Amino acid sequence: MTNIALPNNIEKLKAYSSAKSAKLTGTTWLNANESPYARVLEMRFDNLNRYPDPQPQAVIDAYAGYAMVEQANVLMTRGADEGIELLIRTYCEPAKDSIAIFTPTYGMYKVTADTHNIAINELSQAQLANDDVDTLTAAIGDAKLVFVCNPNNPTGAMQPASKVAALADKLKGRAIVVVDEAYIEFCEEKTCVELIKEFSNVVVLRTLSKAFALAGLRVGFMLASEALLAPVRKVIAPYPVSTVVAQIAATALTSDAITQMRRQVSILNLAKKKLIQWLQDSEFVSAILCGEGNFVTLQLTDKQFVVQAMRQGLIMRPFVLFGEDNWLRISIGNEQELKQVENWLKQCQVTEEVL
Numbered sequence: 641m642t643n644i645a646l647p648n649n650i651e652k653l654k655a656y657s658s659a660k661s662a663k664l665t666g667t668t669w670l671n672a673n674e675s676p677y678a679r680v681l682e683m684r685f686d687n688l689n690r691y692p693d694p695q696p697q698a699v700i701d702a703y704a705g706y707a708m709v710e711q712a713n714v715l716m717t718r719g720a721d722e723g724i725e726l727l728i729r730t731y732c733e734p735a736k737d738s739i740a741i742f743t744p745t746y747g748m749y750k751v752t753a754d755t756h757n758i759a760i761n762e763l764s765q766a767q768l769a770n771d772d773v774d775t776l777t778a779a780i781g782d783a784k785l786v787f788v789c790n791p792n793n794p795t796g797a798m799q800p801a802s803k804v805a806a807l808a809d810k811l812k813g814r815a816i817v818v819v820d821e822a823y824i825e826f827c828e829e830k831t832c833v834e835l836i837k838e839f840s841n842v843v844v845l846r847t848l849s850k851a852f853a854l855a856g857l858r859v860g861f862m863l864a865s866e867a868l869l870a871p872v873r874k875v876i877a878p879y880p881v882s883t884v885v886a887q888i889a890a891t892a893l894t895s896d897a898i899t900q901m902r903r904q905v906s907i908l909n910l911a912k913k914k915l916i917q918w919l920q921d922s923e924f925v926s927a928i929l930c931g932e933g934n935f936v937t938l939q940l941t942d943k944q945f946v947v948q949a950m951r952q953g954l955i956m957r958p959f960v961l962f963g964e965d966n967w968l969r970i971s972i973g974n975e976q977e978l979k980q981v982e983n984w985l986k987q988c989q990v991t992e993e994v995l
């Protein structure tokens with residue numbers, strides 16, 4: 641105890657439990673939507689006595705080319721998570737402004753808002769999917785940032801670009817629509833990136849953590865109009881990206897590496913179809929949310945099956961969704977990892993028969 645009083649919003653915080661923070665023991669990790677494809681890298685550096693380029697030109701060039709936007713529309717961050725934080729710090733005034741989110745969704749929007757004393761207008765995925773744009777805009781109220789996770793983690797739901805555009809149009813001059821495209825490589829053609837050219841209040845968040853298989857590197861990008869990015873550039877740390885990170889990121893964005901990433905995505909998308917088939921065939925799975933992304937979220941008939949999986953070293957991510965605690969998100973791993981999921985699903989059955 642330091643006896644130093646904490647701000648009220650900090651006092652109330654619960655530590656964010658990321659997929660990696662829990663001290664789990666396991667052999668098969670399908671709980672953090674990581675890629676199963678690890679690359680071996682060896683590199684040499686002779687310039688680490690110097691500060692890095694604040695926005696490494698080679699990486700900005702390469703990502704702009706890949707995303708088909710101008711370099712001026714790209715800001716490199718420490719993961720998409722830093723993008724979320726920068727937007728909140730730049731555009732929201734503590735104890736006054738709010739953000740809108742559509743739950744169930746990615747947990748970091750709420751965590752980051754809470755740490756910065758920004759209120760949350762919690763709307764639902766059902767509203768986002770079903771309400772017309774006028775109704776939605778009314779529900780969004782005076783929120784400054786509207787987070788549309790697309791595809792949505794953990795439901796896989798996807799809003800068409802036309803809907804995001806209509807929303808951005810209605811919110812012009814009032815709010816920014818943040819399209820979190822952490823999983824967009826798994827359904828490339830559905831990107832909203834074109835919207836940043838038409839709407840100065842749309843920002844797209846990207847990452848190298850998922851399809852690019854570099855979660856350990858901590859690299860993300862914000863794609864937006866120059867006008868939207870200008871104040872963020874004033875807020876971001878002076879040297880956010882280390883020389884080491886920049887050099888590795890550049891190797892992930894060569895045309896060969898992008899081709900390889902796309903090949904891996906097709907393999908993972910195929911593997912996902914197979915997994916969904918197994919889940920559909922299992923009598924212990926009562927619902928499957930199979931949308932886009934390298935994960936499938938499902939409801940079990942009994943959450944005890946998760947405990948059984950853990951005992952086998954198979955780590956997946958349990959969720960409380962729609963008020964029920966028997967949901968599970970499975971990341972798409974390699975063939976051998978998914979084989980373990982298949983075996984587990986069969987063993988649930990065996991246990992049930994014995995009982």
Ligand SMILES: *Cc1c(COP(=O)(O)O)cnc(C)c1O
Pocket residue numbers: 673718719720721722746789793820822846847848849855858859860
């Ligand atoms: C994984 C994830 C992120 C975080 O990405 P990092 O670049 O690793 O910080 C952001 N948004 C969503 C929806 C995610 O699932």
